[in-house]
Amino acid sequence: MTSGPAEAFPRDSDDLPSVQSERHAWLRWGTLGWAQRHWLQRSVRAIHLFDWLEDAAKYSAMLGAEGYRAQLLEWLAAAVPEDCVACGMRLDGALARRVSDTLELSVHFSPDRSHRAVAWREADWPADRCWVDGIALGAEVDAPGHWADDRFYAVAVAGPRKHPKQDHAAFGAYLGRVRSLLVWDAAAGRLHSLQVPRDTEDWTQPVARVRDGALHIHASLQAATERPADRIVPLA
Numbered sequence: 001m002t003s004g005p006a007e008a009f010p011r012d013s014d015d016l017p018s019v020q021s022e023r024h025a026w027l028r029w030g031t032l033g034w035a036q037r038h039w040l041q042r043s044v045r046a047i048h049l050f051d052w053l054e055d056a057a058k059y060s061a062m063l064g065a066e067g068y069r070a071q072l073l074e075w076l077a078a079a080v081p082e083d084c085v086a087c088g089m090r091l092d093g094a095l096a097r098r099v100s101d102t103l104e105l106s107v108h109f110s111p112d113r114s115h116r117a118v119a120w121r122e123a124d125w126p127a128d129r130c131w132v133d134g135i136a137l138g139a140e141v142d143a144p145g146h147w148a149d150d151r152f153y154a155v156a157v158a159g160p161r162k163h164p165k166q167d168h169a170a171f172g173a174y175l176g177r178v179r180s181l182l183v184w185d186a187a188a189g190r191l192h193s194l195q196v197p198r199d200t201e202d203w204t205q206p207v208a209r210v211r212d213g214a215l216h217i218h219a220s221l222q223a224a225t226e227r228p229a230d231r232i233v234p235l236a
Contacts, residue, residue: 049087077134119143
């Protein structure tokens with residue numbers, strides 16, 4: 001871990017061994033740990049996330065990739081935005097992200113901050129996988145997805161292979177040009193539905209919005225601003 005300039009950390013006197021030892025201990029946290037110390041001092045969960053993300057190889061070697069991932073997901077399922085920032089994630093509104101050579105990680109908070117959708121992608125995975133409040137969605141997804149409201153999380157997944165406009169040949173089209181939409185009920189902790197486009201529906205980036213007690217599904221974000229929903233699914 002790289003430390004910053006000396007003035008960024010506690011100053012000491014050469015004739016005070018205990019103070020100098022404390023300063024050397026602070027250097028082990030690096031500039032990020034020092035900058036986020038006020039929240040790290042309040043949240044043990046943030047400390048765990050910080051250390052496990054900064055030294056992933058150490059913990060993966062001990063627990064294996066699946067064990068490492070499972071423990072991080074447990075902490076992220078209860079994380080607050082301040083935890084994400086303190087462990088080095090970039091927060092943009094309700095979305096916290098961290099990208100490295102080996103991992104793409106995001107935490108997408110529901111509008112009321114009561115639920116969290118965590119998307120995880122490792123270097124050898126062709127697409128992201130997703131967990132909501134620690135429960136796996138069981139599908140490869142086009143992260144980070146979106147919250148239709150405080151309760152329902154929606155994310156694009158692979159569309160039907162036999163759709164007339166389907167294309168898996170284009171660069172980055174592992175999930176296909178035409179996508180289906182997985183809708184997760186975070187309050188119930190289960191799948192609400194998998195919305196699959198009909199042959200006449202060209203869903204390239206499907207989105208969902210909750211209005212008037214129903215799920216309104218559009219082919220794309222642009223379509224949602226220009227024309228009525230392709231499909232309306234009652235929620236009652």
